[in-house]
Amino acid sequence: MIGAMRTLHATPDKDAIALLAPFERLGLEHITLVSTQAQACAAFDSLTKAPAWGFDTESKPTFKVGELSDGPHILQLATPEQAWVFQLHDLDCRAVAAQLLAMPGIVKAGFGLGDDRKRIIHKLGVVPVGILELNTVFRERGYRKDMGVKGAVAVLFNQRFIKSKKAATSNWANAYLTESQLVYAANDAYAAIRVYVALGLVDSATTTV
Known part of the structure; x- marks a missing residue:
């Protein structure tokens, strides 16, 4: 027998x-909408103090056969205390978002990030650095299939992520985002961190990309 069998x-x-009991989500008081250059610069200053971020994007859904998405339309980054939702239709916000994602030395952790990475390269013109696919971490630890955020929250916190x-399926390209959109988007990134x-993994620099 070569090596030990991995426990699944x-x-x-x-x-x-x-x-399960519901996961305590981040409230609006800890979610910052970033839609101007000044807001983007303030977010940059706060985020760059952290060693890792939860990371996700949202794109306007496509419903027609052959219709291509021009997303992502928003970018979500979060620390364990705060989340920022960047609206990418604003060119200044887009420039700061690109700078953050291309920044080395900070882990950007999330779930199902393959498509996000491709869209970021196309939309923002940068290759994101330090991306950590959390599903890969769970597979390395013996889980048989992708966990996703719901499975991960259930396993680690014994709670239900709503x-x-x-x-x-709402329109993420809207200039005005509703409170429910902000809470949904921010908490995907918050749950990831x-x-x-x-x-x-806080002190780990291991990344998959």
Whole structure:
């Protein structure tokens, strides 16, 4: 026998997750909308003090066959205390967002980031640096399939991460984002950084890209 067999862990199913208490989401008082150059610069100053961020993007849904998305339309970055939602239709915000994502030495952790990475390269013209796919970390630790944010929160916190389907399929290209959109977007990034910390990766510089 060559080496030891890796222990495989089951990913929690929807029924099991539905029985758990809800994950305490980040409230609006800890979510900052970034839609001007001044707001982007302030966000830059705060974010660059942290060693790692939760990371995600949202794009306006496409419903027609063959319709191509020009997203991402927003970028979410979060620390364990605060989240920032960048609107990328503003050129100044887009420039700061690109600078943040290309910054070395800071981990950007999230789930299902393959498509996000491709869209960022196309939209922002930069290759994001320090991207950590959290699903890969769970696979390395013996989980048999992608966890996703819901599975990860269930395993690590024994809680249920709530995602609004209505918010998920809303128009992220709108100049005005609703409170429900802000809460949805910010908490995807917030949950990712909470998972990153809970996995004990705070002092790790390991990245997948």
